[in-house]
Amino acid sequence: xxxxxxxxxxxxxxxxxxxxxxxxxxxxxxxxxxxxxxxxxxxxxxxxxxxxxxxxxxxxxxxxxxxxxxxxxxxxxxxxxxxxxxxxxxxxxxxxxxxxxxxxxxxxxxxxxxxxxxxxxxxxxxxxxxxxxxxxxxxxxxxxxxxxxxxxxxxxxxxxxxxxxxxxxxxxxxxxxxxxxxxxxxxxxxxxxxxxxxxxxxxxxxxxxxxxxxxxxxxxxxxxxxxxxxxxxxxxxxxxxxxxxxxxxxxxxxxxxxxxxxxxxxxxxxxxxxxxxxxxxxxxxxxxxxxxxxxxxxxxxxxxxxxxxxxxxxxxxxxxxxxxxxx
Amino acid sequence: xxxxxxxxxxxxxxxxxxxxxxxxxxxxxxxxxxxxxxxxxxxxxxxxxxxxxxxxxxxxxxxxxxxxxxxxxxxxxxxxxxxxxxxxxxxxxxxxxxxxxxxxxxxxxxxxxxxxxxxxxxxxxxxxxxxxxxxxxxxxxxxxxxxxxxxxxxxxxxxxxxxxxxxxxxxxxxxxxxxxxxxxxxxxxxxxxxxxxxxxxxxxxxxxxxxxxxxxxxxxxxxxxxxxxxxxxxxxxxxxxxxxxxxxxxxxxxxxxxxxxxxxxxxxxxxxxxxxxxxxxxxxxxxxxxxxxxxxxxxxxxxxxxxxxxxxxxxxxxxxxxxxxxxxxxxxxxxxxxxxxxxxxxxxxxxxxxxxxxxxxxxxxxxxxxxxxxxxxxxxxxxxxxxxxxxxxxxxxxxxxxxxxxxxxx
Numbered sequence: 001x002x003x004x005x006x007x008x009x010x011x012x013x014x015x016x017x018x019x020x021x022x023x024x025x026x027x028x029x030x031x032x033x034x035x036x037x038x039x040x041x042x043x044x045x046x047x048x049x050x051x052x053x054x055x056x057x058x059x060x061x062x063x064x065x066x067x068x069x070x071x072x073x074x075x076x077x078x079x080x081x082x083x084x085x086x087x088x089x090x091x092x093x094x095x096x097x098x099x100x101x102x103x104x105x106x107x108x109x110x111x112x113x114x115x116x117x118x119x120x121x122x123x124x125x126x127x128x129x130x131x132x133x134x135x136x137x138x139x140x141x142x143x144x145x146x147x148x149x150x151x152x153x154x155x156x157x158x159x160x161x162x163x164x165x166x167x168x169x170x171x172x173x174x175x176x177x178x179x180x181x182x183x184x185x186x187x188x189x190x191x192x193x194x195x196x197x198x199x200x201x202x203x204x205x206x207x208x209x210x211x212x213x214x215x216x217x218x219x220x221x222x223x224x225x226x227x228x229x230x231x232x233x234x235x236x237x238x239x240x241x242x243x244x245x246x247x248x249x250x251x252x253x254x255x256x257x258x259x260x261x262x263x264x265x266x267x268x269x270x271x272x273x274x275x276x277x278x279x280x281x282x283x284x285x286x287x288x289x290x291x292x293x294x295x296x297x298x299x300x301x302x303x304x305x306x307x308x309x310x311x312x313x314x315x316x317x318x319x320x321x322x323x324x325x326x327x
Numbered sequence: 328x329x330x331x332x333x334x335x336x337x338x339x340x341x342x343x344x345x346x347x348x349x350x351x352x353x354x355x356x357x358x359x360x361x362x363x364x365x366x367x368x369x370x371x372x373x374x375x376x377x378x379x380x381x382x383x384x385x386x387x388x389x390x391x392x393x394x395x396x397x398x399x400x401x402x403x404x405x406x407x408x409x410x411x412x413x414x415x416x417x418x419x420x421x422x423x424x425x426x427x428x429x430x431x432x433x434x435x436x437x438x439x440x441x442x443x444x445x446x447x448x449x450x451x452x453x454x455x456x457x458x459x460x461x462x463x464x465x466x467x468x469x470x471x472x473x474x475x476x477x478x479x480x481x482x483x484x485x486x487x488x489x490x491x492x493x494x495x496x497x498x499x500x501x502x503x504x505x506x507x508x509x510x511x512x513x514x515x516x517x518x519x520x521x522x523x524x525x526x527x528x529x530x531x532x533x534x535x536x537x538x539x540x541x542x543x544x545x546x547x548x549x550x551x552x553x554x555x556x557x558x559x560x561x562x563x564x565x566x567x568x569x570x571x572x573x574x575x576x577x578x579x580x581x582x583x584x585x586x587x588x589x590x591x592x593x594x595x596x597x598x599x600x601x602x603x604x605x606x607x608x609x610x611x612x613x614x615x616x617x618x619x620x621x622x623x624x625x626x627x628x629x630x631x632x633x634x635x636x637x638x639x640x641x642x643x644x645x646x647x648x649x650x651x652x653x654x655x656x657x658x659x660x661x662x663x664x665x666x667x668x669x670x671x672x673x674x675x676x677x678x679x680x681x682x683x684x685x686x687x688x689x690x691x692x693x694x695x696x697x698x699x700x701x702x703x704x705x706x707x708x709x710x711x712x713x714x715x716x717x718x719x720x721x722x723x724x725x726x727x728x729x730x731x732x733x734x735x736x737x
Contacts, residue, residue: 038466041467042466042467042470042471043470043471043474044470138349138350138351138352139351142351142373142718146373211464212464212536214464215719221359221718221719221722222718223357223358290466291466291467292465292467292530293464293465293534293536294460294463294464294465294531294534294536294537294540295463295464295536295540295719296536296539296540297539297540297717297719297720298373298717298718298719299373299717300539300540
């Protein structure tokens with residue numbers, strides 16, 4: 001056995017662990033920031049009890065959820081019920097590995113990174129469907145049906161929007177896409193692909209089941225939707241998956257449309273600065289939308305997806321292809 | 328077992344069809360059934376084929392309880408009916424009893440009642456807007472409405488000490504006069520409230536999703552509305568300008584000027600508009616009454632011949648080691664000064680027409696008290712309105728009818 005590889009392996013493992021911890025902390029504090037921002041918009045205080053300005057609130061929440069009893073109702077399909085939240089979280093979170101945080105920093109520089117992220121996010125729909133099916137509850141079942149229909153139909157619009165970007169860049173590799181943006185006269189694909197950007201943002205909100213497309217978990221209709229039977233840490237896993245989804249979709253939008261880690265100038269010592277700035281801005285957009293808009297109805301949501309977004313993104317794709325051909 | 332459940336089980340056993348509808352038991356514990364309403368739904372996908380409301384989870388037997396309490400004590404029961412606007416219930420009880428006793432209420436008391444009645448209307452409509460918006464998904468409107476309802480509740484607290492169950496109205500008048508402080512607060516509130524309504528409207532009135540969710544949902548034609556027995560804003564949303572305040576003015580409504588808004592199509596959006604305009608009109612009424620209060624400065628707020636004999640004369644002194652409840656036991660004289668007869672009174676409560684029919688046998692307790700609560704009638708209209716709509720619409724319909732289960736089950 002060649003032991004010379006061991007130190008490199010250990011170092012990689014440590015990097016992974018640090019990154020995972022960082023990602024988890026980001027997601028945990030995203031919940032805190034969301035609560036604080038929405039509270040500000042709604043003229044409340046938000047969390048302010050645990051720690052200074054409530055800063056320790058997410059940690060307290062996680063600890064509380066870990067302590068809670070993991071209730072498994074007797075009527076559920078046990079193995080599927082247990083594994084569904086893991087599917088949702090793993091598929092939701094592993095997409096982070098492909099998003100380039102910096103020129104020299106991307107965990108897995110896959111040639112088809114973009115496709116892989118899309119595939120993973122479709123797979124995470126399985127977690128939702130399986131949890132709804134296994135729960136053996138009518139609310140959960142309705143929620144899962146809504147979620148699967150919604151994720152599948154909005155995936156098409158989203159993929160078509162991203163395909164226009166791929167046409168512009170000529171690569172599925174996210175690093176290449178960023179580089180192509182740097183070389184293009186616009187510096188970011190958001191300017192030539194403004195339609196694709198909007199389609200992507202709308203579908204990303206639908207894909208992550210956020211307001212105004214939060215039908216699968218519509219609190220006032222389906223109580224909690226597909227995870228109504230879950231409790232304790234398994235419930236938290238679904239929550240984590242949702243927030244990971246938000247982060248990944250925002251990261252993807254930042255990478256594909258806003259020029260990724262590139263900024264107008266380098267900031268020495270802070271290599272991730274521009275990427276994080278764009279990421280946070282997009283996340284703020286998510287939260288802002290949540291505080292503003294009411295919820296769509298199921299058929300209206302489907303109508304929006306199939307009758308407006310998909311034709312629009314198709315037309316955009318053809319236009320992009322034609323321009324690519326002629327120019 | 329309730330009838331819908333029997334029906335479902337019966338269908339399950341006998342049905343030979345392969346296609347079985349999807350049954351969903353919505354409530355009684357559900358975040359948007361506004362209390363403990365239970366709806367048994369027969370679904371085809373998301374579309375509602377049949378909807379069966381089951382009520383009675385909040386039944387407290389108020390009508391029967393009232394037969395064992397004297398007239399003034401029933402006012403306290405009335406608080407618990409429609410607990411969102413308890414003053415409206417107080418008023419209708421007091422009006423019925425005053426008719427029975429042939430009492431003349433002083434003008435100042437009538438003005439005060441009108442003010443608190445309209446305050447209750449605004450606070451009820453604010454709560455309705457909050458929950459209706461929340462049901463449709465607009466969380467921010469919910470909190471804005473609660474913020475402003477809080478101001479009204481604070482004023483109520485200054486008026487009578489209670490925020491929700493006021494018991495402010497007495498037979499023959501009201502319990503206490505307004506202080507200068509309260510009048511100032513109300514002037515300030517009426518000044519600012521129209522701008523606050525505009526604030527809510529900017530959030531939802533031009534919102535495409537809101538319009539999509541409310542326009543053409545649960546359309547009630549005028550004929551249907553009358554056949555279903557709908558009253559209040561729901562009836563006016565269908566275009567029928569029926570308002571008890573205009574048709575049979577009580578209290579000080581004949582002295583004030585206000586408009587009765589009506590809708591055109593009778594859909595959820597029209598009912599929303601009607602209630603928004605009603606809040607503005609209520610604001611106007613409060614304003615006028617406050618101005619008129621100055622003319623009646625120093626007048627009594629309780630009729631001289633009001634049956635204060637029925638108010639506990641004295642309260643037993645606490646004994647050295649009193650039972651915690653002992654100090655409040657009624658020890659007043661039980662006298663029968665009440666004329667034999669019957670009386671009926673109805674008012675325009677925030678939810679609809681609220682009516683009381685009382686029969687007296689001459690004792691100081693009502694022999695029979697019958698209540699006509701709008702929420703009960705409105706809930707019975709849900710099956711008719713939801714036919715062919717989707718689950719999400721059902722939630723909007725419950726919201727637009729503005730039902731309170733304490734009002735329905737009594």
